[in-house]
Amino acid sequence: MRFLLDAEQTEFTRTLDRLLTAADTPAAVRAWSAGDHGPGRALWERLAATGVFALAVSEEYEGLGPLPVELAAAFVELGRHAVPGPLAETVAVSVLLQRLGDRGPAKEWLPRIASGRAMVTLALSGPYALDADAADAVFHVVDDDLVLADGHGPVRTSLDPARRLARPTGGESVAHGPAVREAADWAAFATAAQALGVGLALAERTVAYAKQRTQFGTAIGAFQAVKHQLADAVIGLEFGRPLLYGAAVALAAGAPDASRNIAAAKVACGESAYAAARTALQLHGAIGYTAEYDLSLWIGKATALRTAWGTPSECRARVLSA
Numbered sequence: 001m002r003f004l005l006d007a008e009q010t011e012f013t014r015t016l017d018r019l020l021t022a023a024d025t026p027a028a029v030r031a032w033s034a035g036d037h038g039p040g041r042a043l044w045e046r047l048a049a050t051g052v053f054a055l056a057v058s059e060e061y062e063g064l065g066p067l068p069v070e071l072a073a074a075f076v077e078l079g080r081h082a083v084p085g086p087l088a089e090t091v092a093v094s095v096l097l098q099r100l101g102d103r104g105p106a107k108e109w110l111p112r113i114a115s116g117r118a119m120v121t122l123a124l125s126g127p128y129a130l131d132a133d134a135a136d137a138v139f140h141v142v143d144d145d146l147v148l149a150d151g152h153g154p155v156r157t158s159l160d161p162a163r164r165l166a167r168p169t170g171g172e173s174v175a176h177g178p179a180v181r182e183a184a185d186w187a188a189f190a191t192a193a194q195a196l197g198v199g200l201a202l203a204e205r206t207v208a209y210a211k212q213r214t215q216f217g218t219a220i221g222a223f224q225a226v227k228h229q230l231a232d233a234v235i236g237l238e239f240g241r242p243l244l245y246g247a248a249v250a251l252a253a254g255a256p257d258a259s260r261n262i263a264a265a266k267v268a269c270g271e272s273a274y275a276a277a278r279t280a281l282q283l284h285g286a287i288g289y290t291a292e293y294d295l296s297l298w299i300g301k302a303t304a305l306r307t308a309w310g311t312p313s314e315c316r317a318r319v320l321s322a
Helices: 006-023 025-033 038-049 068-080 085-098 104-115 180-212 224-253 258-289 295-307 312-321
Strands: 120-123 137-142 145-148 164-166 172-176
Touching: 006 038, 006 068, 025 038, 025 164, 025 295, 068 180, 068 224, 085 120, 085 137, 085 164, 085 180, 104 164, 104 172, 137 295, 180 224, 180 258, 224 258, 258 312
Parallel strands: 120 137
Antiparallel strands: 137 145, 145 172
16 A cells, blocks of 8 residues: 655645754753753754644644654654654653553643643553653553653663663552553554654765765765665565554554554664664775764764664564454
8 A cells, every 4th residue: 555645735744854953853852862952952842832742632732643654754854864863752651651541640730731831741551651851740650540650760871872771769549540552552553653754864964975985996885785774674674664654554443453553663663774874884885883973963863762662572572463
């Protein structure tokens, strides 16, 4: 099946691309990695003004959605520009609050999330919450209880220095309900979209570099072996794209196989982004490892997103079991 964005969706992605290109996101990512959240929070508010976070929130709570296709398109752009922050976790919290029986927490938090006035994160599938030190609220799930933490432990870095992890501590239950699996699916879906965007950025940057770098008086992009590596990376990403939008359509329709489609998209997008990162590193050489070189920001993110919200083996098992 062929998935194409309509004119309005395409213009939305172009708007995000222009906004993020002008925002110098690499500088915001580096500041975020060092614990300075100011530039990242300013970028977060600008994204919220375009409606990015409202896409996961229903109109009942001052949102625009849920609109999975538009959300996928937006998160691909966020990945392409390596935007820092608990992006997938914000989507998961938004879905979880809307699915719980108690409407009180939803009324309190969702309008603030949609407008960008609140940044939230979630520990759901593991003991650590992403960017707990930057978030206005840290949620974690105990059995079927959604708990609002009253603090967090020491901050640890991950494979991506901009993904800072901390264990939520304390807190009281704010709501109860068996909606955890659905929230995890949406987080995996948003992570797959980010991974696809990261992979596309890596491929674009590596193609540009291969046209510029020369060996023996010839651009390395003219060598057959390099062409094959780049082609393999791009083909992998293009195979991931229809799986991502297929999952978006399944989510929008409330299809019973949406969870399986999300798992397939997560595998394809995560693995293709990781392959693009390996290709980028190989063709750039030692400079790709250099922290001062922007490419390293995307390589680290591709590596981290590959296992976030579902490792490749876990997602493959879900597809096979379905």
